[in-house]
Amino acid sequence: MDDEDGRTQPGADAPDGHQESAVEKVxxxxxxxxxxxLGPFKGARQVAEEHLAQHGDAEKAIERVIATHTRLVAATGFATGFGGPLTMPVTIPTDVAVFYALSARCVAAVAHLRGYDIDSDEVRSVVLLSLLGAGGVTLAAEFGAALGTKAALSVLRKLPGRTLMEINKKVGFRLFTKFGTKGVINLGRWVPLVGAGVGAGVNAAAMRATGRYAEHNFPQG
Structure with missing residues (x-):
């Protein structure tokens, strides 16, 4: 797991055998x-193209994609925080899962609008890295890739497939560990209504940050 300045804490990248399968599923x-x-949940390409058709300009579409996803996670944060302690065991995991799925879609939509191939393995790895914020930048640097530059994808493209899979696993493990490390947020959610407001605010701030990293990690050509 990363500390606040994005540095890796000891043991953060070593999932044991019991966790490996769960991480891969994440x-x-x-x-x-x-x-x-998946099903009624639209993919990143469709969302990106809909926003582009509506706004006509890729950068404006990116702005609106991030704003739309910020509203969506604020709504889910409010809904899952509404019930207080009785519903927390169910709603907290749901909120986190929905947040990261929407975050991945947001980042991938930004990548698509900037002209990147979101079907390629290296772009998908950067999508995952973007979910870690500063921690993703640090992790990529360990493999010689400076996120925020065009050269980063070239570096990742040259890595063996198994190395990209290892990067993805490291991201997955860090996200997986966060599922149980929402302590401060959870304390606020013990009070119905108050918890809803906390959930909405935290989710919105986190999505805006994710959007900024998406724009940074997938620079304009």
């Missing part, structure tokens, strides 16, 4: 639902 779910779409 990564697969984020890519399949968040990037590709």
């Amino acid at each position: 990564v697969a779910a984020l890519l399949s639902s968040g990037v590709d779409g």
